[in-house]
Amino acid sequence: MSAEHTQSGAEILLRALKDQGVEVIFGYPGGAVLPIYDALFNQNAIRHILVRHEQAAVHAAEGYARSTGRVGVVLVTSGPGATNAVTGLVDALMDSIPVVCLTGQVPTHLIGNDAFQEADTTGITRPATKHNYLVKRPEDLARVVHEAFYVARSGRPGPVVIDLPKDIVINKAPYAEPTVQHPSYRPRTEPDLGQIAKAVALLKQAKRPMIYAGGGDITAGPAGTEALTKLARLTGFPVTNTLMGLGCYPASDPQFLGMLGMHGTYEANLAMHGCDVLLAVGARFDDRVTGRLNAFSQGSRKIHIDIDGSSINKNVPVEVPIIADAGKALNALIAAWQASDEPTDKPALASWWRQIDEWKAKDSLKFTQDMKRGGIIKPQYAIQRLFEITRARGRETFITTEVGQHQMWAAQHFHFDKPNHWMTSGGLGTMGYGLPAAMGVQIAHPDALVVDIAGEASILMNIQEMGTLAQYRLPVKVFILNNQYMGMVRQWQELLHGSRYSETYSSALPDFVKLADSFHATGMRAQSVDELDDVINAMLDCPTAVIADIAVDQAENCFPMIPSGAAHNEMLLGPEHEASGAGITDAGLALV
Amino acid sequence: MPSPTDTTQRSATISVLVDNESGVLARVIGLFSGRGYNIDSLTVAPVDAAGMHSRINIVTSGTSMVIEQIKAQLDRLVPVHRVADLTMDGPHVARELALIKVVGTGEQRVEAMRIADTFRARVVDTTLGSFVFELTGATEKIDAFIELMRDLGLAEVSRSGIAALARGTRVI
Structure with missing residues (x-):
């Protein structure tokens, strides 16, 4: 490196991020990224949010990106840091969410050596990203960062990985300003x-x-x-x-x-x-x-x-x-x-x-809620009340979800008049998406109401992020529709596999109220319909993060439903309607 | 508009101009394996003096809808500059090179040499009991030569896969 370069690769990296308008990074430190964390320590322009698992860092960046229209940024270490991020990357790829994920890598001279915490990150993430880079020369670093942001946000957006060997971020590197044009990637935007x-x-x-x-x-x-x-x-x-x-x-x-x-x-x-x-x-x-x-x-x-x-x-x-x-x-x-x-x-x-x-x-989303004292809460009703109460309060509201029945009921019964307020894992269907995504949304919109509509099974997939909520005092509300089943899988087992509920019962669930308490949040519970509104109101009034455990009807299925392998005009309507639909064929059984 | 009901398989020779950077071939091959497309032949080499760009020639097969999809998927890879379907875009020439080892003596050896002459194959290595022929041409010609050698002591084949260009003034 020539003498005029006075900044380390890590400093150049942060400078490039700043020039790209980055304000927040979701990350988790480790050996290979120590120099980057050292550079972060010495500046105030970029805020770092310490997650509890790298997958959650990517989902948080997705929530941030989807609620703001900006690029979400992730920083993780080499090896397991990078492999843990892969689910989040594929999630962002399937849903076309712009994310730049910086991964640490062992020093260039050790690559291919099976070094400690080494993984072939660019190899592993090639089909998991829109594009990825391994930076091998300090003089490429700044250009690659700018290029990565351009690729992530232009055309059909998606996740981009930059793999950063430790020596590249330690050694001195030159800076390059963001350039206007990419040599080959210029997606068409104007219609014919x-x-x-x-x-x-x-x-x-x-x-x-x-x-x-x-x-x-x-x-x-x-x-x-x-x-x-x-x-x-x-x-x-x-x-x-x-x-x-x-x-x-x-x-x-x-x-x-x-x-x-x-x-x-x-x-x-x-x-x-x-x-x-x-x-x-x-x-x-x-x-x-x-x-x-x-x-x-x-x-x-x-x-x-x-x-x-x-x-x-x-x-x-x-x-x-x-x-x-x-x-x-x-x-x-x-x-x-x-x-x-x-x-x-x-x-x-x-x-x-x-x-x-x-x-x-035909009112295909119709359901009947037993309003008697002690009546079992229908999951649809819980979402309907959440929608009505939040709308009446008039506060800007963002909804994230996990994956399963609760997700579909949320899509059916929570109504959105504005874009960028609904964050859900559509393409990949990632259980565990909602809580970290809500975290990212709350970081971007500190004064807004952010609710993760969850199921009791999904929420456990990234429950560790309650720790992140506590650390940054993020008042995210986790609204669990608890039917003690992996509900959507149970529904398919009922409809397609003779009600043989193989491994879908949520045994040995935690006490979510105590769990909230141990993570410095507030826990609450609604057991029957007469308790529901009070719990929703208490949740919305609570200044801290909340887990609201809503016990809902275990047998409820999500309708209408087009069975796999059926056509649009062969949909099954719920028990509220007369028998309809074509049922499931053998060919449909093989589909997902 | 390609029809999904048209199940006729066609062969396509697709040329892709890419940035000559590490991982680009893996990206292209990964796209084919990940999405279940066929690769019948594949060649790659830098094609400009500075070594900045490489050309990948792929022979694939599928229905029209699949081949259109392959081209669209290739076109959206970040390091890809141009994608051309030589089979659809007009007449083109496609050639490959093969090295063919034939082991034998006596009448078989003489016959192998005679056929090689007919095919304008060159002998690039010889011992008393073997030849290595070098043959350049269309895939079908090389297939035909190899088929004839099968009874005459064919021992080993190494083929380059095709290189292809559009005829006339057109360029990729």
Whole structure:
């Protein structure tokens, strides 16, 4: 290294992070990253949040990223630090969340030597990230950091790993300012106007149109979500959201049909099945959305807006592909719609809405709560009350979830009018996501209410993060729907495996009230319906972190449900409705 | 619009121009194995004077929908500059090189030499009991030569996999 470089690699790293606007890092120290922690110790610009497990660091960064639209940053050590982070990385990859994960590595001369705490991090994380780097020369360090942030946040966002050998962060290194252009990675964001014209021609002719919007519209930022609402108002078309897309269109709007897919509403799924023109926005026709592919929306001509060309024609062939940023494409559609003299088929649209209203009248999310004193709490009712009480209080509220029945009930019964307020593990389905994600959200929004709607099984997967909540006085509320089962697996066992509840009973559960207490939080419990509102109010009033253990009906199943291998029009409705649906075929049994 | 019901398999020769950096080949191969795509042949080497870029030529097979998906997946890898489907984009030339060891004596050896002449294979090594032939050409030609050698003492084959370019003035 030449003499003019006065800063160590660690100092250069922090300088580059600062220039990228980083304010918070979620991390856990270890041998290979000691020099970076030493540099962190000597500065105040970047705040470090010490998690209790590296997986949680990534989920926290995801929560931070999803609630702010910024890149989340993680710092972990080599070997087990990096391998523990892998689940979080794949989670971020599946849900397109921008995260930069800095991993320590053994010094360059020891790489490949089976050194202590050595793992082939770039090898292991190659399929777990959007891209990854191993920095082998000090002069590459600053450039790689800037490049990693660019790759993480542009195009379809995702996680990026930078593997940092210990000698690289110790030795002196030169600094490089962020550069404007990447040599090869320049994702297309502007729509092709020819395709926009084709799309508008299709939309104008539509008799039974449907807009299906996903997480990509939220990733596009306010421009994406505002344009979606504007287009829906302009056209009068019905809108459904994917699990990832909830909040991108206001749930309280009369044109909103609720979530679609495996546990989506009757009206959303039947409208998907019966529409004649389908506009997909930032959604990827995932198997949880489509059901049986060869029966998926067979009568519709399809338009697909996605920034990732590989999402188009992957599962479902579309007639008009538009590779672009969702906001830019939607605004181009709005402009072309307004410029076109082509009339729309108003009578057909009106009759389509009458049909949709008939489906809506089925009230597919209906449940019956026994309101008598001592009545068993229905999980849906617990979420409905949580929603109503938080809405009445008017405080900005963020919801995260774990994975399972409670997640689906939260998606069905907690309604979002704004984007970036709903954080859930959609693609990977990671139990243990919600608590650390809530932590990241609370760090980004210290004055907001952050609730992790959890199940008693999922919450135990990252329960150690209660320690982090205590250390940083983060008043996250953990709202456990406790049915003493891994509920969604139990539901599938009931429906598909003759009620043989193999290993899904949550035996030997901790006393969650005492558990909260031992982690310096407040524990509370609701056993019956008459206690529910008091517990929710006490939880919301409590200045500290809370675990609210809500004992709910153990036998409740999540409906509606499109069984695996079935089509949208073959959905099972709950016990509130007459027998319906096609049941599960042998082929469906093999699906997940 | 590719049709999901079209199950016809086609072969595709795909050329990918990538940054010549460590791990890039692993990224491409990992994409194929991770997503269950076939690799029938693969070659890679730097192709510019500075050694900044490499060209990867992949022969794969699948339905049209799968091949479109392979191209889209390759195109979104960060170090990938260009992806071209030589099979679809127009006429192209594809060649590979093979070294073929044939062990034998007497009439078999003479016959092997005669056939090698017909195929314009060169002898690059010889002993009293063996030849190593070098043969360049289209995959089918090399397949045909190897097939003929099977009865004449074929002992070992080493093939390069294909290198391919579009015909005419077009470049990747």
